[in-house]
Amino acid sequence: MASSNTCWGIEMGFGAIKALKLENDGSDLKVLDFAVINHPKVLSTPELDQTDAMRVALGTLVSQHDLGNARVSVSLPGHQSFARFAKLPPVEPKKVPDIVKFEAVQQIPFPLEEVEWDYQTFVSPDSPDVEVGIFAVTRQRIMDQLSMLNDVGVTPELVTLSPIAAYNSLAVDLGFTNDTPGTIILDIGTVATDLIIAEAGRVWVRTFPIGGHQFTEALVNSFKLSYSKAEKLKREAEQSKHARHVFQAMRPVFSDIVQEIQRSIGFYLSVHADADLKRLVGLGSTFRLPGLRKYLKQQLQLDVYRLEQFKKLSIDGPRAGEFQAASFNLATAYGCVLQSFDHAPMQANLMPVPVIKSAMWKKKVPYFAAAAGIAAAAAGAMFIRPLLDSTAFEGANKPQVLSSVADEASLLADEAEKLGVTDSARANLQGAEIVGLLNGRELYSEILEDTSRMIAMIDESARTGAQTDQRLANAIADHDPVKLISMNTQYIGVNEEGSSRNTNTNVDPELAKIAAMRHIKIDTQFEVPLADVGVFMLDHVDPILREKLARDNASYSVVITKVEPWEVTRGVRQTTNTNTSSRPQFNARISTNTNPPTGSNISGGSLNSLAPIVRPDVPVQTAGTSMVTVTWYAVLDPMGNNADNGDDT
Numbered sequence: 272m273a274s275s276n277t278c279w280g281i282e283m284g285f286g287a288i289k290a291l292k293l294e295n296d297g298s299d300l301k302v303l304d305f306a307v308i309n310h311p312k313v314l315s316t317p318e319l320d321q322t323d324a325m326r327v328a329l330g331t332l333v334s335q336h337d338l339g340n341a342r343v344s345v346s347l348p349g350h351q352s353f354a355r356f357a358k359l360p361p362v363e364p365k366k367v368p369d370i371v372k373f374e375a376v377q378q379i380p381f382p383l384e385e386v387e388w389d390y391q392t393f394v395s396p397d398s399p400d401v402e403v404g405i406f407a408v409t410r411q412r413i414m415d416q417l418s419m420l421n422d423v424g425v426t427p428e429l430v431t432l433s434p435i436a437a438y439n440s441l442a443v444d445l446g447f448t449n450d451t452p453g454t455i456i457l458d459i460g461t462v463a464t465d466l467i468i469a470e471a472g473r474v475w476v477r478t479f480p481i482g483g484h485q486f487t488e489a490l491v492n493s494f495k496l497s498y499s500k501a502e503k504l505k506r507e508a509e510q511s512k513h514a515r516h517v518f519q520a521m522r523p524v525f526s527d528i529v530q531e532i533q534r535s536i537g538f539y540l541s542v543h544a545d546a547d548l549k550r551l552v553g554l555g556s557t558f559r560l561p562g563l564r565k566y567l568k569q570q571l572q573l574d575v576y577r578l579e580q581f582k583k584l585s586i587d588g589p590r591a592g593e594f595q596a597a598s599f600n601l602a603t604a605y606g607c608v609l610q611s612f613d614h615a616p617m618q619a620n621l622m623p624v625p626v627i628k629s630a631m632w633k634k635k636v637p638y639f640a641a642a643a644g645i646a647a648a649a650a651g652a653m654f655i656r657p658l659l660d661s662t663a664f665e666g667a668n669k670p671q672v673l674s675s676v677a678d679e680a681s682l683l684a685d686e687a688e689k690l691g692v693t694d695s696a697r698a699n700l701q702g703a704e705i706v707g708l709l710n711g712r713e714l715y716s717e718i719l720e721d722t723s724r725m726i727a728m729i730d731e732s733a734r735t736g737a738q739t740d741q742r743l744a745n746a747i748a749d750h751d752p753v754k755l756i757s758m759n760t761q762y763i764g765v766n767e768e769g770s771s772r773n774t775n776t777n778v779d780p781e782l783a784k785i786a787a788m789r790h791i792k793i794d795t796q797f798e799v800p801l802a803d804v805g806v807f808m809l810d811h812v813d814p815i816l817r818e819k820l821a822r823d824n825a826s827y828s829v830v831i832t833k834v835e836p837w838e839v840t841r842g843v844r845q846t847t848n849t850n851t852s853s854r855p856q857f858n859a860r861i862s863t864n865t866n867p868p869t870g871s872n873i874s875g876g877s878l879n880s881l882a883p884i885v886r887p888d889v890p891v892q893t894a895g896t897s898m899v900t901v902t903w904y905a906v907l908d909p910m911g912n913n914a915d916n917g918d919d920t
Contacts, residue, residue, distance in 0.1 A: 275342070276294055276295045276296070277292065277293070277294045277295075277303065277340070277341040277342065278292070278293060278295075278341055278342040278343070278344055278607075278608045278611045278612060279291070279292045279338055279341050279342070279343045279344070279608070280292075280293070280344050280345075280346075280436070280603075280604035280605060280606070280607030280608035280609075280611070281332075281343065281344070281345045281346070281427075281604060281607065282345075282346050282433060282436070282603040282604045282607070283325060283329075283345060283346070283347075283348075283416065284348070284460060284461065284603075285310075285313055285314040285315055285321075285348070285460065285461035285462055285484075286309065286310065286313050286314075286460070286461045286483065286556060287307050287308055287309040287310060287328075287556075287600065288306070288307075288308045288310075288325075288328045288329065288332055289306070289307050289308075289597075289600050289601055289603065289604045290304075290305065290306045290307075290308075290332055290336070290604055291304075291305045291601050291604040291605055291607075291608060292304040292305065292336075292341060292608075293584075293605075293608045293612075295612050295614075299583075300583065300584060300608075300612075302584055302585065302586040302594065304336055304337075305586075305594055305597060305601060305604075306332055306335065306336055307597050307600055307601070308328050308331050308332055308335075310324055310325075310328055311324070312324070312499060312502075313461050313483070313484070313487075313502060314461065314462075315461050315462050315483075315484040315487075316498055316499065316502075317498060322415075322419065325419055326419050326422060326423070329419060329420065329422075329423045329425070330423050332423075333423045333424060333425065338424075338425055339424075342428050342429075342611055343420075343425055343426070343427040343428060344427055344428065344429040344430075344431070344607040344608060344610060344611040345416070345420065345427045345429070345430055345431075345607060346430070346431050346432060346433045346435075346436045346603050346604075346606075346607050347408055347412075347413065347416060347430060347431070347432055347433065347621070348432075348433050348460065348462075348463065349432055349433050349434045349458075349460075349463060349465040349476070349478035350460075350462060350463035350478050350480060351408065351412055352406065352407065352408040352432050352621075353378075353379055353380070353386075353405075353406065353407045353408070354404060354405070354406050354432070354434065354476040354477070354478070355374075355378035355379070355404070355405045356402060356403070356404050356405070356475055356476075357374050357378065357402070357403055357405070358400055358401070358402050358403075358542075359371070359374075359392075359400075359401045359402065359403055361399075367392065367401070371390050371392075371403050371405070374403060374405060375388055375390070375405050375407070378405055379405065379407045381407075381409060385409060385410055385411075386407045386408060386409050386410060387407065387408055387409075387410055387413055387621045387622075387623055388405065388406065388407035388408075388621070389405075389406055389407075389619040389620055389621055390403050390404060390405045390406065390619070391403070391404045391406070391474075391617055391618065391619050392404075393472060393473045393474060394472060395471045395472035395473060396449060396471075396472055397471065398471075398472075402473060404474065404475075404476070404619075406432055406435065406619045406621065407621070408432075408621050410623065413430060413621060413623065414623070416430075417430075417623075417626060426626070427622065428611065428622070428739065429607070429610060429611050429620050429622055430620065430621045430622040431606075431607060431610055431619060431620060431621065432619065432621070433458065433460075433465060433603050434458065434465040434467050434476045434478065435476075435606070435610075435617050435619055436602075436603045436604075436605075436606030436607045436610065437456055437458045437465060437467060437554060437602050437603050437606055438456060438467045438469060438474055438476075438606065438616075438617060439606035439609050439610055439615035439616060439617055440581075440602040440603065440605040440606035440609060441454075441456055441469075441552060441578070441602065442469065442615075442616050442617075443583070443609055443614060443615065443616075444581050444582050444583050444584070444605070445582065446582075447469060447616075449472075451469075452547070452548075452549035452550055453468070453469070453470035453471070453546055453547050453548040453549050453550075454468070454469045454470065454548070454549070454550055454551075454552060455467070455468055455532075455536070455548060455550070455551040455552070455573070456468075456469065456551075456552050456554065457532070457551055457552070457553050457554065457558070457567075458553075458554040458555050458602075458603070459482055459483065459528075459553070459554070459555040459557035459558050460482045460483065460555055460557070461482050461483045461484055461557075462480065462482045462483075462484045463478050463479065463480050463481070463482050464478065464479055464481055464482055464528065464531070465477075465478050466478070466479070466531075466532065466535050468535075468536075468539055468546075468548065470543070470546050470547070470548060471543075471545075471546065473543070474617065475539055477535045477538075479531045479535070481524065481527055481528050481531060482557060483505070483555075483556070483557040485524045485527070486505055486521045486524050486557065486560065487501045487502045487505055488501075489520050489521050489523065489524050490504055490505055490517065490520055490521065493520035494520065504517065505517070505521075505560070506556075508560060508561055509559060509560075509561045514561050517561070518560075518561055518562045521560065525562075525563065525566050528567075529566070529567065529570045529571065532567075532571060533570075533571070536548065536571075548573065549573065549574065550573055550574040550575070550576060551567065551571065551573045551574070551575045551576070552576050552577070552578060553567075553575065553576065553577045553578065554578055554599070554602050554603075555599075555600070556599070556600060558577055558599075559577075559599075564577060577599070578598070578599055578602060579595075579598070579599065580595045580598045581598050581601075581605065584598070584605065620741055622741075624741075624742060713826070714791070714826055714827065714905070714907070715760065717825060717826055717827070718760065718791065718793055718905055719758075721820060721822070721825075721829075722755070722758060722793070722795055724820070724822075725795075725815060725816070725820055726753060726755060726797075728815045728819055729752060729753050729811055729812055729815055730751065730752050730753065732810075732811040732814075732815065733747060733752035733753075733807070733811045734747065734752065736810060736811060742801075743801075743807065746800045746801050747800060750800040751800075752799070752800070752807075752811070753797040753798070753799055753812075754797060754798040754799075755795065755796075755797055756796045756797060756798055756898065757795075757796045758793070758794070758795045758796070759793075759794045760791050760792065760793050760794075761791065761792040761794075762789075762791050763789070763790050763791070763792060764789055779832045779833055779834060780833055781830055781831065781832045781833050781904075782832065782904075784830075784910075785830055785904065785906050785910070788906050788907070788908035788910070789906070789907040789908050790827075790830070790904050790905060790906040790907060790908075791827070791904065791905040791907070792902065792904055793902065793903050793904070793905060794900055794901075794902050795900070795901050795902075796840070796898060796899070796900045796901075797898070797899050797900075797901065798896055798897070798898055798899075799896060799897050799898075799899055800896050801895075801896070801897060802895040802896070802897060803897075804839060804897045804899055808835070808837055808899065812837065812901065813835070813836070816831050816836055816901070816903060817831050820903065826907070827905040827906055827907050828905070828906040828909075828910045829903060829904070829905065829906075830903070830904040830905075830906050830910075831903055831904075832902070836901060836902050836903060837899050837900060837901045837902065838899070838900045838902075839897055839898070839899050840898045840899065840900050
């Protein structure tokens with residue numbers, strides 16, 4: 272099972288796969304391992320099978336580094352996804368999710384059922400406006416990426432976008448605050464460039480299709496080289512004696528990049544007239560090209576920096592120098608790990624919910640197998656021991672006194688019947704049972720106590736599960752996982768023939784087992800802040816009913832039906848005026864940790880200020896509530912070995 276305090280962040284780039292493994296010890300992050308695996312040929316090389324090349328590089332990563340005992344978080348390139356931004360109209364906080372969904376329908380150029388999407392809200396300390404960033408990727412594309420990872424035995428728990436991860440790494444490592452100057456983060460990749468603006472509590476992202484590939488093509492055309500030789504020349508340009516000529520050949524591409532940056536800044540300023548952008552921080556291997564920093568500074572009139580090393584990450588030992596040199600390429604992987612540890616200001620997660628569910632069930636299989644083995648051993652012991660005792664008893668000699676007493680009892684019974692003693696009126700069993708219950712009022716106190724225990728255990732289970740289930744985290748951010756609405760009890764006694772008056776024994780075999788026993792039916796009605804409660808009930812309610820509700824020294828035995836012991840009686844779903852449905856509420860992640868850890872060197876100050884972003888205090892329930900009636904039985908008569916509490920073994 273993956274360790275909860277170690278995580279690999281992986282950037283699947285077109286030039287190389289960059290990976291970073293960190294350990295979270297509660298107060299700091301420790302570098303355990305890292306890797307930069309260059310592709311033999313960049314994936315933009317003409318006629319190269321990109322999928323096969325990526326799969327080979329992933330195989331190299333897995334073979335050379337241990338990914339088996341840690342969580343995995345990956346990023347998708349910005350040019351393979353969508354990032355759209357909009358200002359929300361002034362509405363009540365509880366209506367924000369519906370407005371965002373409406374905006375998503377307008378902004379995403381695909382039907383919502385064909386994409387995985389998430390959003391992030393932004394609030395500036397000096398402005399009442401609420402802005403939203405909507406991030407999406409087609410379901411087909413993300414499943415292709417997950418398929419490549421699955422081929423090498425890797426199943427990530429989080430999928431984010433490269434520009435989001437890049438922003439998270441710098442925001443945390445450089446300690447962005449409200450006083451941080453407006454910053455442009457420029458991550459020049461192989462085939463595209465991610466431009467991120469962080470300013471006054473806002474984040475804005477744009478990806479444009481100019482990257483290292485265009486520089487290589489410029490060298491191919493200028494020097495009539497093959498693509499591979501031009502790529503090599505570009506990488507070695509800084510050490511080449513022909514650096515000046517190389518720069519001149521690439522100058523038109525420099526101009527194109529500057530033009531796109533100026534266009535992006537112009538658009539941003541048209542929307543945020545009060546913005547004050549002071550500096551540019553460069554990421555990516557392409558940013559090492561000779562003359563690029565100087566050219567950008569002259570054309571943009573901004574301070575231009577290049578990330579040389581991390582301030583909050585380091586490694587001791589012989590690999591220290593190697594890590595410092597690689598830091599320039601590890602920012603995105605760093606951001607992936609920060610988001611997995613909930614230390615990142617932006618939390619957009621595009622991991623498909625069905626894949627998360629599948630991974631969670633795989634983790635539970637070893638526990639199910641162990642439980643089955645224990646149950647089988649216990650069942651064997653329960654079967655063998657009575658058999659041995661029975662054999663020993665049948666082989667023993669019966670004392671003579673037992674036969675004498677039995678004969679005398681038979682004679683007395685015959686004599687009583689002849690005298691009419693046994694013909695008296697039968698007792699009113701039902702009335703006696705009801706009167707007896709008045710003397711057993713403590714039973715209902717115990718039932719109330721067990722119901723309270725059940726609610727507490729469901730609450731604890733749900734909040735633990737919310738750490739890995741974004742949909743559940745969204746639902747319970749401002750609500751209790753379950754809220755008790757009503758509780759009803761029905762006493763079911765035994766009639767004169769000795770059978771239960773329960774008329775539903777033919778529906779469920781568990782009710783048939785207790786048909787001849789006195790029992791109390793308990794119906795508890797809860798409100799659950801989810802529109803679709805099936806998975807929630809199976810994961811967090813059913814195990815508690817069947818495995819944890821029963822307790823030692825109770826005055827009754829707990830019995831749960833074989834079928835689902837609950838019924839959804841009412842659901843209220845919030846909708847918009849569109850006919851497009853979203854994914855099953857893996858969206859609307861405003862925050863999964865409303866009380867971020869304090870005292871951490873990672874946070875670099877307040878992660879709820881400029882960067883981290885101040886989020887609106889709005890409920891994150893996105894799909895309504897459901898009323899659920901949960902039923903269980905308190906059996907008053909001894910059940911012996913028949914009380915299996917509904918477990919199938």
